[in-house]
Amino acid sequence: MAGEKKKRLMQGNEACAEGALYAGCRFYAGYPITPSTEVAEVLSARLPTVGGKFIQMEDEIASISATIGGSLAGLKSMTATSGPGFSLKQEGIGFACMAEVPCVIVNVMRGGPSTGYPTGPSQSDVMQAKWGTHGDHPVIAVTPAYVQEIFSETVRAFNLAEKYRTPVMVLYDEIVGHMREAITIPEAGELEVVDRAKPECPPEEYLPYDQRYEIPPLAPFGEGYRFHVTGLNHKDDGFPTNDPGMIEEGNKRLLRKIENNKEDIWCNEDYYLDDAEVLVFSFGSTARSARFAVRKAREKGIKAGLLRALTLWPFPDKALKDAASRARAVIVPEMNLGQIVEEVQRHVAGPAVEGIHRVDGEPITPAQIIEVIERYA
């Protein structure tokens, strides 16, 4: 029936896989790891049905490597993992940043460090997502909080990866990864799907890192555009360079292409922000508790509000500064021992900034957040 949407009860990791397929993902390489394994399981069954490729690699490093290879051959590509695997994938993430290869890396965060708490949730990889690989590099990370949002944010992650020629991370935690919620699968065309820009020039004129573009089009291998890809600092033609000026310009352009487009990349949810005096800044499943806490505070007459980041990197400093300018306190609940709270402190002058941290494998409860909100009421 026209207009009747397909509703399904779906687990977060399954929604991630379905979102990837909706976005046009046709290549997945992965390695089993709790709590992300269901992404691979679903795609191993679903990808062949759409003519896509799934491969289970011998380890995490091989998985990100094959993902990048698949993307260079022209397919929208993804890998998924969790903390320990995310650590191993960092060298490949750096390569994808440097060589500007679109791909999506899902990290279903679990407790760490090391093997940590495989079946418990955490938000302690958020700084690793930003700085995990060596060298200065751009980062885009999205942080969905609901199963429906895992679907849509995975689609957005692919769009951003293809549009900006960069790896994009989808960061969520074990809670929402394993949670089952009713979601509506969007119709084809309902969500925007961005395809990779291809070069229009003749092959002999093609420069894979053409300085005339902010984001140069990327030709797939095997379609007549023979070019070179390397993780070394390179010139506009892709070949390595030792020229100090070119090295600097290349590194700066990487950062610039994200920095100049933050308005397009950012995505936040505002909840009672207009007159909020006590601001909660949150992301991921913790934001679900934060939202509930803000509502309860409002019921008690406290002017609380929530700024929820769906794009955590690049950091939503503009929205935060704006909301914080009207607030007397900014509360940052996060399932780690203080990562994003320091980023908030960096950007906020004036209001008190207080973190709420939890690393026992249990979620931060609304009660914990309400308690702090009331202190600043």
Next chain:
Amino acid sequence: MTEAAKKLPRIVVHEKLCKGCSICVDFCPTNVLEMKGSIVAVKNLEACTRCQLCDLRCPDFAIQVFD
């Protein structure tokens, strides 16, 4: 012997590419080549049998033998 049979080969050394490893000199079966400083040179073209070993074993794309 006809004139053509007596025609000498032409050995081309790309001096900008030669790194002076001496592999071609050492393996030439008829001692056609020698090192002049750090670059290979032809010392006895008449002895060249056009076997191409110098080209085949040159790591630097620096020597070619034309008929």
Next chain:
Amino acid sequence: MSAGAATAKKQKISVPFDYSKYLRAGKLPHIWCPGCGHGIVLKSLLRAIDKSGLEKDQICMVSGIGCSSRTPGYVDFNTLHTLHGRAVSYATGVKLAKPELKVIVVTGDGDALAIGGNHFIHTCRRNIDMTILVYSNAIYGMTGGQFSPTTPQGSMSTTSRYGNIEPSFDCCELAKASGASFVARGTAYHTQELERILLRSIQHKGTSVVEIIDSCPVYYGRQNKFKSASQMMEMIEKDGTVSVKQADRLPPEKVEGKLLRGILHEAERPEYCEEYQRLIDKVHGK
């Protein structure tokens, strides 16, 4: 040295091979040291590719990190210079995503067998269609001469100052045991034999591994008292190897301690991308 005189007679050709059609303009001289065998191997490879009839657009050359891994920068194919040890994993992604590409991996002994050892054996196990060329010079050259998994016991290196105490890998046995369906060994010295081996490896369907013994005169040679690149080629590549065809006819004492050259293993096994396509067809009820 009179070496090669016998083979020289067979190979009289009047026009030198034109490598320039496969080389990217303006990239020579290459970075390899004087006497390094990598350039000789590259030339054998380009002649083999020429004989294979493959178009340049069809070829994707993937490498890792190290001296040999700089090869893709010089050749006019789709080229991908990746991370240390990971070449075959990147190559697996490229091949599976676009099976019509001919994937050639250029890697070294340290790259393929040490840091990339796990990827190497699993790539062989899958028997995915790609040609893996292991340039084996028994040393880490790019970092200045440390021992590698193929450095002979007793050899000197900058990290084995009293002689290497570690046993070495046999790359070909490892590839065969891991499931590669084509395994061969050649040397830079036997440049035309190598060309024939490389052509066969490129034509093979499945994972083919060719270990290519070549010499690093600057880092391995100097530390182990070799006088020149050509002396290394004579002693290691010529005298240190014996062709599989000759080996059967020679008395055991003439073969002992030598590496076998030629095609060492060839088998027909299901190829990964074809198996994957069968899986897709099965899902679609074909």
